[in-house]
Structures are given as structure tokens and as C-alpha cells.
Amino acid sequence: MKAYSIALREKIVAAHIQEKISIRQVAIRFAVSKSLVQKLVKQQQVEGNLQPLQRGKPQFSHLTNAEVELRELVVENQDATLVELCELFALKTGNWVSRTAMCRALQKLGLNRKKKHCGVVKQQL
CATH class of the missing domain: 1.10.10 (Arc Repressor Mutant, subunit A)
Known part of the structure; x- marks a missing residue:
């Protein structure tokens, strides 16, 4: 409402x-x-005013100011999955984050999580 x-x-x-x-x-x-x-x-x-209060809770994430740590983790562990990155982040900072939060943070930083393939070309018969 x-x-x-x-x-x-x-x-x-x-x-x-x-x-x-x-x-x-x-x-x-x-x-x-x-x-x-x-x-x-x-x-x-x-x-002294009648302004409506903000609805909902303020959203907080441990990843908000952890840009440097995230970039280091991705560079050191290029083949790590999101779950593995969450675990590594927890070990490094002591703060556990969800897989979804990690994915959003990486997208905001422009870090692509897709694996690069070796360039093997299939030959057509």
C-alpha cells in the first residue's frame, strides 16, 4: 500500500x-x-515533519567496499566457480556471502565469469 x-x-x-x-x-x-x-x-x-518513512530494511552487503579483494581473488583463482569464490572470500575476510551476491558483485565490477575455451576448432567432415 x-x-x-x-x-x-x-x-x-x-x-x-x-x-x-x-x-x-x-x-x-x-x-x-x-x-x-x-x-x-x-x-x-x-x-517536526510528516514525511513518510522509508519502507523496507536498508540492504547491506559485505561486498560493497571489497572491490580490491574481489579483483585479487578472481586474478589468483581464474577457474574458480562462484561457490568457490564465496568460500575464498569468507576465508580472506571472515564474511560469508551468497552465490547470488557474489555474481552480482562480479557483474558490477565487469568481471566476466565465463571460461575461455582453448580455441579448439571442430573440423567439418
């Missing part, structure tokens, strides 16, 4: 504070929950 607009949030808080209407009556008037009205009033008093 999308966040309520700032204009609506301001009307809700203004109705409670300026018009001195109870929280329950404000909730009924604007067809919102009582807890939303309480939350908005408290947010206005504490933070």
Missing part, C-alpha cells in the same frame, strides 16, 4: 491539534485508523 499524501497527513494533524477534535473523531472523519492519527501527531511533535 502506498503512503498517504503529505497533504492528507497535514489535514489529519491539523484537525486534531488546531480544531481540537479527538483522535477517534479525526480517524472517523478521514476514514483512517486511530493508530495512524496517533502516529502522525507524535511524528509531528517529535520530528
Whole structure:
């Protein structure tokens, strides 16, 4: 569900504070929950604004600032699979990462994981 607009949030808080209407009556008037009205009033008093909070957790990866370590691992272990690179990274830094995270990090760095073939050409009969 999308966040309520700032204009609506301001009307809700203004109705409670300026018009001195109870929280329950404000909730009924604007067809919102009582807890939303309480939350908005408290947010206005504490933070001084009614901006909606960011949704979800911030994403963190041990690979974010590990560009140098990743490049070293790939150069030292050119034939390593993603799983092997994850294990080597864990041994080197002490932080385990998933195969998917390793793949994304290598793609961002432009490191190609495809093996180069020897150049063996099949002869046509």
C-alpha cells in the first residue's frame, strides 16, 4: 500500500491539534485508523515533519567496499566457480556471502565469469 499524501497527513494533524477534535473523531472523519492519527501527531511533535518513512530494511552487503579483494581473488583463482569464490572470500575476510551476491558483485565490477575455451576448432567432415 502506498503512503498517504503529505497533504492528507497535514489535514489529519491539523484537525486534531488546531480544531481540537479527538483522535477517534479525526480517524472517523478521514476514514483512517486511530493508530495512524496517533502516529502522525507524535511524528509531528517529535520530528517536526510528516514525511513518510522509508519502507523496507536498508540492504547491506559485505561486498560493497571489497572491490580490491574481489579483483585479487578472481586474478589468483581464474577457474574458480562462484561457490568457490564465496568460500575464498569468507576465508580472506571472515564474511560469508551468497552465490547470488557474489555474481552480482562480479557483474558490477565487469568481471566476466565465463571460461575461455582453448580455441579448439571442430573440423567439418
